[in-house]
Amino acid sequence: MLVKLDFRSGEPIYSQIVAQIRQMVAAGGLKPGDQLPTVRQMATDLRVNFNTVARAYRQLDEAGVISTQQGRGTYILEQPVPPNQHRIRRQRLNDLAERFIAEAERLGYAREEIVDSLAAALGVPQGALSKED
Amino acid sequence: MLVKLDFRSGEPIYSQIVAQIRQMVAAGGLKPGDQLPTVRQMATDLRVNFNTVARAYRQLDEAGVISTQQGRGTYILEQPVPPNQHRIRRQRLNDLAERFIAEAERLGYAREEIVDSLAAALGVPQGALSKED
DNA sequence: ATACAATTGAGACAATGATACAATTAGTTC
DNA sequence: GAACTAATTGTATCATTGTCTCAATTGTAT
Incomplete structure (x- = not known):
């Protein structure tokens, strides 16, 4: 037990x-x-x-x-050294984001496509997430 | 593999x-x-x-x-006319993006945090991904 | 008492695993 | 070559595991 x-x-x-x-x-x-x-x-x-x-x-x-x-x-799971509560929280989100992007890129998507898709998923108006250049 | x-x-x-x-x-x-x-x-x-x-x-x-x-x-198999190819491909990315965002929100992150984290992961200048309003 | 939030419980559901099965192929024997 | 056997392949069914949604319960404040 x-x-x-x-x-x-x-x-x-x-x-x-x-x-x-x-x-x-x-x-x-x-x-x-x-x-x-x-x-x-x-x-x-x-x-x-x-x-x-x-x-x-x-x-x-x-x-x-x-x-x-x-x-x-x-x-x-492997236990990471706990540096700081806030850092941990943020780090987890960053890990999640990086995994997502790495996966998308591994599947052959371009940065721009990824950004567009995220814009749609986030319900943000087209262009609002786009880099202005 | x-x-x-x-x-x-x-x-x-x-x-x-x-x-x-x-x-x-x-x-x-x-x-x-x-x-x-x-x-x-x-x-x-x-x-x-x-x-x-x-x-x-x-x-x-x-x-x-x-x-x-x-x-x-x-x-x-031989791939039939792939008019859907582009759609399928895009749908796949959208699924991935939605899954990522759902996961992040499930973990309690706010939209803004998610956007920030993505900006960092994508190496985009701060603010470039933010909604302007 | 009433209302509210937190905790726990019940049941249906989705993903994965274990086991037995059927179809095909490749040898083997005659 | 035909018939049999074994190995390999995908299939079907059900058990196991975690997830989700919502209801019942409990504790607390008003």
């Missing part, structure tokens, strides 16, 4: 799960690549609804602690 | 396979008559279940991009 709950503590269950998994990752008890129990398995163990576990996993995923993959499972 | 996967992108694996093969066919990297790897071979390469590859092949088959033949293999 990876996680132990205190139903009387007042701390939300999902929050307890998040905290304990973070703790274990920080302490090295869970290493990158390790697979966590499925949401349903952990939910059964803890006698809790699987959505509650899913919520915890989602938070951990967004925090970059784990990677949840539909149909595959959830895995511990 | 014909196809490259990003397990963290949120885009389904089968969808990534479909998109990349389409792209390669469109770009001429795969020509009519070329045989694709077997579902099991590609699955092994990508460390994925072969049914996931089979699903991608099935979609491509239904779209007329390839011909899958039980017991024989899968082959690139």
